[in-house]
Amino acid sequence: MKISELSRRTGVPVASIKYFRRQGLLPAGRATAATLAEYGEEHAERLRLIKALTTLGGLSIAATRDVLGAVDQAHSSEGALGAISYALPVPVAAQPAAGPEEEAEAEASAGAEVAELLAAMEWQAPGTSPHVKGLTSALKELRRLDARYAPGELASYARLAESVARLDLERAAGLDDPVALAERAVIVLAICAPVFELLRRLAQEDQVRRRVADGGGHAVAAAGAAVAGPAALDAEPPPVCPGLNRDTPA
Amino acid sequence: MKISELSRRTGVPVASIKYFRRQGLLPAGRATAATLAEYGEEHAERLRLIKALTTLGGLSIAATRDVLGAVDQAHSSEGALGAISYALPVPVAAQPAAGPEEEAEAEASAGAEVAELLAAMEWQAPGTSPHVKGLTSALKELRRLDARYAPGELASYARLAESVARLDLERAAGLDDPVALAERAVIVLAICAPVFELLRRLAQEDQVRRRVADGGGHAVAAAGAAVAGPAALDAEPPPVCPGLNRDTPA
DNA sequence: CACAACAAGATACTGCCACTATCCAGTAGC
DNA sequence: GCTACTGGATAGTGGCAGTATCTTGTTGTG
Incomplete structure (x- = not known):
């Protein structure tokens, strides 16, 4: 054609x-x-x-x-x-460090955290893997934000990630043609990742809604209330940082 | 200051x-x-x-x-x-349809698939939720790519996503100050999603490696071999589509 | 008090990216 | 032969995320 x-x-x-x-x-x-x-x-x-x-x-x-x-x-x-x-691009970029010496310290301890996780999960991955590097810098950044994972939390996520990966691999099985397999792999890796993210958000949305329905008082329930009531839709229009003008006035 | x-x-x-x-x-x-x-x-x-x-x-x-x-x-x-x-932005954009009538058909059946999933999971979410919309268009696109989920597969992912969301919510619990909670929520939602994606990739990497170690012959093992051997690092340099010139010659 | 150093805000500019439009031969088919 | 269309090269567009410059005002040190 x-x-x-x-x-x-x-x-x-x-x-x-x-x-x-x-x-x-x-x-x-x-x-x-x-x-x-x-x-x-x-x-x-x-x-x-x-x-x-x-x-x-x-x-x-x-x-x-x-x-x-x-x-x-x-x-x-x-x-x-x-x-x-x-x-495939790793969704994490390195940050310019505030100070050189604390930077080195953060790098080392984040690296240790990753190594510990790999050992605990019995995952084999070279230190040169972009995923290892990306995970290290992500943990470093979370540390800077004072929101690091509690001990064991990361491992819990890792176990779930392992289950997801198992499903991924199963989806790719049964294809014997390497070209078809490669194309399927691209789709699974690049497109189904957003799908899973959407499922996760949906599940969060549902759970927040349930906690609200259980009755308020709890902080999570209160903070999530907007999603349950009709305010959820009304909440979209005015998300502008209060008291601030912008380059692009509406 | x-x-x-x-x-x-x-x-x-x-x-x-x-x-x-x-x-x-x-x-x-x-x-x-x-x-x-x-x-x-x-x-x-x-x-x-x-x-x-x-x-x-x-x-x-x-x-x-x-x-x-x-x-x-x-x-x-x-x-x-x-x-x-x-x-938070949903990582899925609507596609311009190839044909109007098959587009409507794809839209309807993807929508039905989403509704079915929500019912099966007993998830509550309004049809106006951006996550529902995003999921619908993602499924639509997968259909166009002839890579739709097998029956039940999506539900398996959804169950795992639910577990992940439960962990997410637990992380947010214990914070009573709504401002601190909001900031934590942003971090969990926006930054820990990439972290999970990295964990998933690491787990995939590990599993591919294991299958290769088990012995070749299997298509997945063969296709993944590059990651296990020293070729994994050599494989990075020549990723150019063969026989093609580019605007930016190296 | 003069004066160098810096601060705030407004405006203009830069570089990158993903396209998009234009131009120029060179067929295809009537 | 003439028109419609093609492939290829080149240049231009619009949006985005900053960055630089300019003007005016303030500080604080000699």
């Missing part, structure tokens, strides 16, 4: 398709002449994946390129899941 | 502090003269929270403003948790 039809079938503008091609996200069509190329179903498929990664997964073009590159490795090399997992 | 000291103590440039103030994220200091204002510890605290939300939580300035606005509601109104939860 020609680019205009590819555009029509996927809903992606022609200019964007060209852009993705330039960025290395989409292979070029099979050229039939100097100014004509033929696109196939695999291009439409790829475009859907690109849109899913960027909009649902929230990935940047560069991250999407890395992830798709890892998917393409599955064609040739034997390993892809690991590369994909490593290519 | 003056703005320069606030900057020094938090590591945030003066210009950025002014910018946050303009954007309504940070209250103005107490003015002592026409060109002089006094900042307090609460400003430093707020700046830390802002940086945590934007960098770790990945929130935009606008989203941060909404969330902080919800936090500030906790001072006056009784309800905050719900407003905060609703103010």
Whole structure:
């Protein structure tokens, strides 16, 4: 098919398709002449994946390129899941430290906390893993915010995460074609993570609602009350920090 | 303290502090003269929270403003948790539909799937909840990608999400001051979500590693091999889509 | 009291990113 | 031959998150 039809079938503008091609996200069509190329179903498929990664997964073009590159490795090399997992961006960035010496101290103790967790869970992961690094800096930041996990809390979360991961792996099982597996893995990793986050929020919402219904008095119940009553919807409009003007006046 | 000291103590440039103030994220200091204002510890605290939300939580300035606005509601109104939860951005965007009629069909069946899940879990949530809407559009998108959840799979995830939410709520318990509770809630919701995601990835990494160690042959094991061997680190450099030139040549 | 150093606020500018529009040949098909 | 359309290159747009500059006013030290 020609680019205009590819555009029509996927809903992606022609200019964007060209852009993705330039960025290395989409292979070029099979050229039939100097100014004509033929696109196939695999291009439409790829475009859907690109849109899913960027909009649902929230990935940047560069991250999407890395992830798709890892998917393409599955064609040739034997390993892809690991590369994909490593290519997906970790939602934690390092912070500039306030002071150098307390920074080193925080780094060390957060690192120890992570190592302890890995040992307790019997998880094997190299210290070079971006997930280990990300977890370390996240714990460091929580420490700075004075909201660190209580002893054992992190392990409780880790046990649940392990169950989730088991489900994830089961979803990927049964696929023998490495390419299909790689694409499935991308979807599971990049898109189902937001889904789980939504489930978590829904569950929170439900539980807050229940505590409110049980009767007030408790701080959590009181603080969550807005979600239960009709105020929940009214609460949206005026979220502006009081007493402050803004660049963009409504 | 003056703005320069606030900057020094938090590591945030003066210009950025002014910018946050303009954007309504940070209250103005107490003015002592026409060109002089006094900042307090609460400003430093707020700046830390802002940086945590934007960098770790990945929130935009606008989203941060909404969330902080919800936090500030906790001072006056009784309800905050719900407003905060609703103010946090949902990591799912609606997609432009390919065709109008199949779009409506997908919307309806995804909506039914969500309703069914809510009923099965006995979760109470209004159809207007952004989480319900987000979940619906995420399922719709998965359907488009031909990667929908198998029957019961989503419920399995939901049960785990419920356990996670229970832990979340426990973490918030014990705080009676509504302001402290609101700030804790923001941290739990916005920052601990990435932490859980990291734990999940770590658990996946570990399990893939184990399956590889068990012996190859299985597709998941083979596809994950890269993560176990020394190739895991070598696999990072060449993630470029093959045969493609890019705007930004290395 | 003069004067350097700094503060506050307003405004303008910068760099990055994800597109989007324009332009230029070169077919395709009537 | 003529028009509609194509692929490719290049330049432009709009939003976002800061950053820099400018003006005016204040402090506090010699």
